[in-house]
Amino acid sequence: MIPPAFDYVRPASVDEAVRALADAGEDAKVLAGGQSLLPLLRLRLAFPELVVDVGRIPELRGVRDEGDALVIGALTTHHDVMHDPLVRRHAGLLAAATETVADPAVRHRGTLGGSLAHADPAGDLPAVVLTLDAELVAVGPNGRRTIPAREFFVDYLQTVLAPDELLVEVRVPKADGWGFHYEKFHRVAQAWPIVGVAALVRRDNGHIAEARVGLSNMGSTPLRATAAEQALAGAGDPDAVARAAESAAEGTRPSQDPSGSPEYRAHLARVLTKRAVLTAAGMG
Amino acid sequence: MTHIKVNVDGTTYEDEVEPRLLLAHYLRDRLGLTGTPIGCDTSNCGACTVDLDGATVKSCSVLAVQADGSEVTTVQGLAKDGEWTALQRAFHERHALQCGYCTPGMIMAARDLLRENPQPTSYEIRQALEGNLCRCTGYQNIVRAVLAASGQEAPAVAEEVTA
The missing domain is CATH 3.10.20.30 (Beta-grasp domain)
Structure with missing residues (x-):
């Protein structure tokens, strides 16, 4: 299908982009790689008056090392994220999950910042940055602000970003030495996960000292399986992990859709949490 | 405009x-x-x-x-002076198309793979083509054509489904 008509600007800097967004009010959409926005436009599920194409702003691209954290430009493509040596070394969970996003052609265009700002709870990367305790940096007319991932996702396809704010960076604390795994269940290769689970595990003497578990598609936002995280602390064998994973769906509100009922999703969350944590902990 | x-x-x-x-x-x-x-x-x-x-x-x-x-x-x-590339020839010779609708996309995706990975395994080919659908279900021959274009013999069917 053919998208609805819109005006188009291609700012050359973040400041210019923010000005364009501020001038346009609520009727503007940011275009990065376009792999979420263009399907929405084609299906006429979005009708922006103005599309602000940030795709040619070089300062938004790339990964840099800032000591205890990596700073990933919002416009860095999935392809570049998953191949980046710094990401692979210090944020392996992000590299591994990004490898499972869509397919190679989509990963050439789609961006980390775009998929986070799109905030689809069925997306893979929102739950992953939540698990990594990442921070998101946005620039608006009044300057920059840093938003913890825990506060960034508000509701289905909604974030705390104001209409005139642009997501510019994702700060990912280094998780050196932590085991990780992203496990998702989907019915065909490129489909959204029915449920996805991101696990990050710090081990100590064969036991799980600390575990973080993030859930994709278990509610209107990505979630942390807090009860399972607490229960996993101290687990020293697969049976203990399996028992802890039984609480993975506590506090979640998964949706009902043709891919599954809330009960089925809760079941998947428990099973996938067990698998993801066992693999992350090297017990699989 | x-x-x-x-x-x-x-x-x-x-x-x-x-x-x-x-x-x-x-x-x-x-x-x-x-x-x-x-x-x-x-x-x-x-x-x-x-x-x-x-x-x-x-x-x-x-x-x-x-x-x-x-x-x-x-x-x-892709073709230069009417000469197909090795990949295009392989699709033709290995019967990697039936209706042909997916073929342009398959060839472009396979070309992208071979640039990064000139000698992919069958498994890697399948991963690289995951964003390309063939509704004639001609995947076996498509994978064989990409193997042939990279100068590799297609393995027996039983080996193909595993890495």
């Missing part, structure tokens, strides 16, 4: 286009390059895959204005 300048298959074009015009429609309807088909409206099928500045994209998911200043290669730009 927005002014764009795009090099497609070695020819530079300048046009005024509506910002909403998809690259796939620009190639087909404005430039007449109908070798790139459109299969779906959901970014799933990969039939419209082209190369944009050295990497594959689904041309139904890129605006023509986003390709301004870029180089696009379609399946029609």
Whole structure:
């Protein structure tokens, strides 16, 4: 299908982009790689008056090392994220999950910042940055602000970003030495996960000292399986992990859709949490 | 209208286009390059895959204005002086197409893989082609054609499904 008509600007800097967004009010959409926005436009599920194409702003691209954290430009493509040596070394969970996003052609265009700002709870990367305790940096007319991932996702396809704010960076604390795994269940290769689970595990003497578990598609936002995280602390064998994973769906509100009922999703969350944590902990 | 300048298959074009015009429609309807088909409206099928500045994209998911200043290669730009590339020959010789609708996208996606990984395994080929659907279910021969194009013999069927 053919998208609805819109005006188009291609700012050359973040400041210019923010000005364009501020001038346009609520009727503007940011275009990065376009792999979420263009399907929405084609299906006429979005009708922006103005599309602000940030795709040619070089300062938004790339990964840099800032000591205890990596700073990933919002416009860095999935392809570049998953191949980046710094990401692979210090944020392996992000590299591994990004490898499972869509397919190679989509990963050439789609961006980390775009998929986070799109905030689809069925997306893979929102739950992953939540698990990594990442921070998101946005620039608006009044300057920059840093938003913890825990506060960034508000509701289905909604974030705390104001209409005139642009997501510019994702700060990912280094998780050196932590085991990780992203496990998702989907019915065909490129489909959204029915449920996805991101696990990050710090081990100590064969036991799980600390575990973080993030859930994709278990509610209107990505979630942390807090009860399972607490229960996993101290687990020293697969049976203990399996028992802890039984609480993975506590506090979640998964949706009902043709891919599954809330009960089925809760079941998947428990099973996938067990698998993801066992693999992350090297017990699989 | 927005002014764009795009090099497609070695020819530079300048046009005024509506910002909403998809690259796939620009190639087909404005430039007449109908070798790139459109299969779906959901970014799933990969039939419209082209190369944009050295990497594959689904041309139904890129605006023509986003390709301004870029180089696009379609399946029609691969043959030189009427000579098919090894990959195109392999698709022909290994019967890697039935109806042929997915073939341009398959060839562009396989070409992208072989640039990064000149000797892929069957498993790697399947991973690389996961964004391209063949509804004739000709995947076995497509994988064999890509293996052949990389100078490898196709393994027995039983070995193919594993890494």
